[in-house]
Structures are given as structure tokens and as C-alpha cells.
Amino acid sequence: MKKTKWYLLSFTLLMSMLLAACSGAEETTKEEEESSSADSSSKQELHLTEGAEIPTMDSSLTIDAIASQWLGSTKDGLYRLGKDGKTEPGIAKDHKVSEDGLVWTFQLREDAVWSNGDPVTAHDFVYAWQRTIDPDTGSEYGPYMMNGVIKNAEAVSQGEKELDALGVKAVDDFTFEVTLERPTPYFQSMTAFGTFLPMNQKFVEEKGEKYAMEADALLSNGPFIMTEWDHGEGWTVEKNDDYWDADKVKLEKITVNVVKDTASAVNLYETNEVDVTNLSSEFVDKYRTNEEFKTEEEPTVFFLKMNQENEILSNLHARKAIQMVVDRQSMVDVILNNGSIPAGGYMPANFVNHPETGEDFRDINGSLVTDSVAKAQEHWKKAKEELGIETAELRYLGGDTEVAQNLDAFIKDQLEQLEGLSIKVESVPFKVRLERDSNMDYDIENYGWGPDYIDPNTFLNLWVTDGGNNKTGYSSEKYDSLIKKAGTELAQKPGERFETFLEAEKLLIQEDAVIAPLYQRAKAQLWKPYIKNVTANPMGPDYTYKYAYIEGK
Known part of the structure; x- marks a missing residue:
């Protein structure tokens, strides 16, 4: 994925070395005017990195932000x-x-035509x-x-x-x-x-199981065509000359390399081999005063997802203990250090406003989570009494990038403040995480969600009973009825509908403790000043490259 958005946003995506939106792009009134100013003497090629491989380019099956980005770049x-x-x-x-x-x-x-010449x-x-x-x-x-x-x-x-x-x-x-x-x-x-x-039905059926798994098993009808895909290493997209709006596309090529650790990515940036890099916490202070340093807030929230099919996590007090024991402020200040902020709930700040009062959703509901080790220990003690246990071990599913492992180590230490709890961190590649999440093969998971469209429903309908992306075992008739009500009898009553979503979030976080909110993501990045006119998106593909160009390189 928002978001997408999605849509599924793994913490691995903190290493997605994508381009900052409002970062230095020159402001004019129309994309056509901006893109038409592309410097003909500059090579129209963009070099990026990603923190993980694309699992699949099949739009029926994609559930991650990386695939969403490149589907949005190659298809309309x-x-x-x-x-x-x-x-x-x-x-x-x-x-x-x-x-x-x-x-x-x-x-x-x-x-509009497909890249094989067929009409769309x-x-x-x-x-x-x-x-x-x-x-x-x-x-x-x-x-x-x-x-x-x-x-x-x-x-x-x-x-x-x-x-x-x-x-x-x-x-x-x-x-x-x-x-x-x-x-x-x-x-x-x-x-x-x-x-x-x-x-294109004929093409999909001809390719069979190979469809969307290799560059030559893809068709494009968008601004770019994927011409190379070296699994585990990276991919290349090139301008689609047969695109219906090809005159507006100035970039000739975008090359993406998979790079999992920040130091390597920063080195590639410093040696001018890539044009953009994300920064992990240890690099932020070094580059904060650099004119190429940018930060960007996103409507993406990360949280601990808890599998209620696990006996321990089926206990409400255990989940509340996990919610309260993590010091989220220290986490964003010290571990992330990239402009991310503690998440007060599940809905991100600065995403949707009340249709009648104009007040931000997050401001209305405020912080629904209390950071308190003492209160967490009280809930944990009650959980152990109800479960009849003294010790417990939980598997923690995390990512395999450097940034992910640093954060997961911090969270492990925080969770193990709960007396008698031990955490086994399982760091796996992004594609494996997606598979394990789908199969609910985890106890606790570091998970994120960004919007698929601009509406509270894109976050809150995730947790309805047997929802395709629920994958926690959570089921609540009350919660289901609130989401259903918002989508049916209140569909044409925006004020009441919004109030219903506010109530649903309180039920999800405060009463049922389904997830433990961690932070709302921001990116700290370096990007070259010659990159112009890239737009950030609040949902779906993170960025639009259709109108981007290189000037003055």
C-alpha cells in the first residue's frame, strides 16, 4: 500500500529509499509547465534504492507498498x-x-494501449x-x-x-x-x-503462474515499463513511448537497487551512485544541517500486532501491559530520530478532519495509550494470575534490515521489563514476513498501515471479524456493528459517520487493546537538488514519478 496504501506497510519499508515529495520541487501551477522545463542537457535518469525485493507485481495479489509503488509507475x-x-x-x-x-x-x-500494442x-x-x-x-x-x-x-x-x-x-x-x-x-x-x-486477459492466461514474476511477464499501460528485474538485486523501469500521455514523461529511466543497510545506501549517495537515500538515526545528526537533508511526515502508523490465537495474548490484561510498557517517546527520539512521532492511537494525525468542525481526528480522540511501566506491570501481574503462569515466551516477528533490527532490539528490551516475559525476535526478509503474517505465524509483529483512500474507513475497517488484513483473531460484534453502521445507514450523514469512527477507535485501542500503537512515520532523507517535480501521495504509491525530471546535473 496509503495505500495504500496500500496497502500492508512493513517496518522494512523504513529502508525504502524513495524520493521526498515536497523536497525542493519547484512550485508552479501545472505539472505540464514544470515537466516541460526539463534540462535537455541533463541525463534523464533517476537512481534509487529500496530496502526489500518486490514480492510480486500481480495487482490481484500485492499487499505491500513496494509493489504498489512500481505498479503505480507502470500502470494506469x-x-x-x-x-x-x-x-x-x-x-x-x-x-x-x-x-x-x-x-x-x-x-x-x-x-491507451498495452505495451504489446493491444488497446486498453x-x-x-x-x-x-x-x-x-x-x-x-x-x-x-x-x-x-x-x-x-x-x-x-x-x-x-x-x-x-x-x-x-x-x-x-x-x-x-x-x-x-x-x-x-x-x-x-x-x-x-x-x-x-x-x-x-x-x-490483459490473454496475456495473463498465456503467462500462467509466471505472470507478474519477471520483467518479461508484465504488460504496462502506464508511464514506464519494467525492462529488467534481477530478483534480490533490483529492477529498472524505462519510459513507455507508447503511453497515451508520453509527452508529459521526461525521465527516460529509473534504476532501483535493493540495499538493506543504511551505511551502504549513504555511501552510494555520497559517491553519486544513487540520487536519494533514507537516513537511520545514527546518520540524522551528521546530515541535519546539510542543504540536501529533508524530513517528511506520512499518514502511516506502526504498531505491535498481537495474535489473539496465542493463549497469553488472548488475555486482555496481557495486551494492555504490552501497550503500556514501551517508551514511545524515547523510541522516536533515540532509535528512529527521523521526525517520526509517538502514535496516540491508530488514526494518524493530519489525515482526516471532522466534516462539521474541521478538527483533526487525532486531536479529537487524543492519546488513547498511556506509557507507564508501573501500570503495565499491574496489568501483566493480573494476566499471569488469570493465566496461571509465572513466565512466558513470545515470538516477535520483525524485519531483516539494519534499521528494523535496531528498533526490534529496543522493543524486545522494553517488553522484557514485564516480569517473567522473554521475547524471541525472528528477523526475516520482507517477502517472508508477508507470508507469515497471512498465515498468522507470529505472536507479536511489528506492523504498519498506510491509507488506501482518504477516509477513516481505510484504517478502521481493517479489524472487522475475519477481515482479509485483520490476521489477529480479533472479533467483536460491537466493533463490527460500528463499522457497518458507518458504511450503511450513516453513509450520507458525514458528521454522525465521523463520530462513529471516533467511537470505534476508542473501542479498538482503549477497551479491547487489539494493537499497541508505536509511532507515526516520518522519513529523514538526503536527495540531490537536481531532482524536480516528484509528488508524494497520501495513499497508494508513495510517489508519482510521471512528471519528474532532472535539471542541472
Whole structure:
């Protein structure tokens, strides 16, 4: 993934060496004006690093921010993210919505083609959306994004109805009709998310199991084409000359290397082999006064996810003890040292505001977590009494990057302040973490979430019973009813709907202690001043490179 956003954001992504958005890009009124000023004497190539490999480029199966980034760079959906993170036309030229808000009709452009020369049609969207919701595909994001939104999606995803019952229809080659279960005002922004990208059915079926796992098993209809993919080492995307909006694309090539430790990435930056690098805490003070140093706050929250199928973590007092024992301020000041802030709850600050008062969600609910070792010990004592134990060992699933391991070591020490608790840290590659999370093969996991669209629902509907990305064993009729109410009877009552989400977060964090909030992420970075016009996104792909260019290198 937001977010994406997603969508799933692992702590490994702290090492995603991507470009800062507002970092030095020159401000003008239009992307076209900015990109047209590209310096013809400068080589239009960008060199980046990522902290992990892309698990898959199959938009039906992706659940991580790295894949989301490069899907968003190589494919256009109905809409895409443009300047200031706002939606702009992609394959859809425009759309209209019925008076009841249920039927959305998208008029598609006729000059968009796949990189094999085939036209992009409404049938490509019908096929892709049906494939993603098909229970045989095994998509996590399909049901998560479509159920309760697209008509009959839930019944189709559960095998109760056939694929053609899904509320999608190709009226003709260039008219795509979507019928919703309920009015969804933010649906346009959802269509820019990776789950809703089109697919060329003939190509997908020809490639079979190899589809989207190699560069030559991919088709592009976006600004760039993936031309190389050396698994574990990196990948390259190049300008798509057949892209319908190719005149606006100035970069000729983006090369990405997988680099897991900060020192190596910084060395590559200092020797001008890469153009951007993230900084871990030990490098921030060194570079803080450097004119190429930037920080960027994100609407992404990290937390400890607790598996309630574990006997110890099924105990409410045990979960509350874990919530309270971590010194989050020291964690962000000393361990991260990159501008991240302690998370007061699950909803990030500066993301959504009350539709009537304009007040920020986080300000209204305030901090729902108390950092107190003494109170944590009290809850832990009660938990041990109720469980009839004196000692306990829990497995902690973390990442294998240098930054992840430093943070996980800190959290291990914090958790082991609870008398009799020992933590076994299991540091694994990003792809393995995704698999283990899906299989609930963990006790505690360092986990993050960013938005998939601009609405509180993108965070709070994660925890409904049997939700595709819940994976904690948490189930609450009260919580489910609040989320359902917000999405149905209150869908057209924005004030009451917002209040319901506020109540749901309090239930999730204060009452049921489902997760232990840690921090809202920020990035400390170095980036070269010759990189212009890259836009940060609040959801989906972290950055838009479509209008980027190199000037003065």
C-alpha cells in the first residue's frame, strides 16, 4: 500500500529509499509547465534504492507498498494520482454518477494501449476486478477493498455467487459501468489504488503462474515499463513511448537497487551512485544541517500486532501491559530520530478532519495509550494470575534490515521489563514476513498501515471479524456493528459517520487493546537538488514519478 496504501506497510519499508515529495520541487501551477522545463542537457535518469525485493507485481495479489509503488509507475487505472496526491484522469477520461450514487459510468480514452500494442478496454477492467475478487485467486486486497463497496463482491468472494454477478460491466469497449452496494463518495480515489488496475486477459492466461514474476511477464499501460528485474538485486523501469500521455514523461529511466543497510545506501549517495537515500538515526545528526537533508511526515502508523490465537495474548490484561510498557517517546527520539512521532492511537494525525468542525481526528480522540511501566506491570501481574503462569515466551516477528533490527532490539528490551516475559525476535526478509503474517505465524509483529483512500474507513475497517488484513483473531460484534453502521445507514450523514469512527477507535485501542500503537512515520532523507517535480501521495504509491525530471546535473 496509503495505500495504500496500500496497502500492508512493513517496518522494512523504513529502508525504502524513495524520493521526498515536497523536497525542493519547484512550485508552479501545472505539472505540464514544470515537466516541460526539463534540462535537455541533463541525463534523464533517476537512481534509487529500496530496502526489500518486490514480492510480486500481480495487482490481484500485492499487499505491500513496494509493489504498489512500481505498479503505480507502470500502470494506469481508471484514475491515477497526480499533483498534490489528487486523482487525475488515467484510462478514464471522465465519469458520471447516478442520482442515487450507486451507478458509476466511466468513459475510457481510446488512445491507451498495452505495451504489446493491444488497446486498453473496459473488458480489461471487468476481467481484472473479477479475477481479484475470485476466491480461487486468493487475493487479500480484493475482498478487503471491494466487499461492501462493489455490488455482490462479498457474495462472490465467498463463493456464493458467480463472478459475473459482480457489479461491473463493459457496456462497450470504452464504457465501463460499476454498480456499488451503497453510496461511496470516495470511490473515485479508490479507483487509483492498485487493486483496481486493469489486466490483459490473454496475456495473463498465456503467462500462467509466471505472470507478474519477471520483467518479461508484465504488460504496462502506464508511464514506464519494467525492462529488467534481477530478483534480490533490483529492477529498472524505462519510459513507455507508447503511453497515451508520453509527452508529459521526461525521465527516460529509473534504476532501483535493493540495499538493506543504511551505511551502504549513504555511501552510494555520497559517491553519486544513487540520487536519494533514507537516513537511520545514527546518520540524522551528521546530515541535519546539510542543504540536501529533508524530513517528511506520512499518514502511516506502526504498531505491535498481537495474535489473539496465542493463549497469553488472548488475555486482555496481557495486551494492555504490552501497550503500556514501551517508551514511545524515547523510541522516536533515540532509535528512529527521523521526525517520526509517538502514535496516540491508530488514526494518524493530519489525515482526516471532522466534516462539521474541521478538527483533526487525532486531536479529537487524543492519546488513547498511556506509557507507564508501573501500570503495565499491574496489568501483566493480573494476566499471569488469570493465566496461571509465572513466565512466558513470545515470538516477535520483525524485519531483516539494519534499521528494523535496531528498533526490534529496543522493543524486545522494553517488553522484557514485564516480569517473567522473554521475547524471541525472528528477523526475516520482507517477502517472508508477508507470508507469515497471512498465515498468522507470529505472536507479536511489528506492523504498519498506510491509507488506501482518504477516509477513516481505510484504517478502521481493517479489524472487522475475519477481515482479509485483520490476521489477529480479533472479533467483536460491537466493533463490527460500528463499522457497518458507518458504511450503511450513516453513509450520507458525514458528521454522525465521523463520530462513529471516533467511537470505534476508542473501542479498538482503549477497551479491547487489539494493537499497541508505536509511532507515526516520518522519513529523514538526503536527495540531490537536481531532482524536480516528484509528488508524494497520501495513499497508494508513495510517489508519482510521471512528471519528474532532472535539471542541472
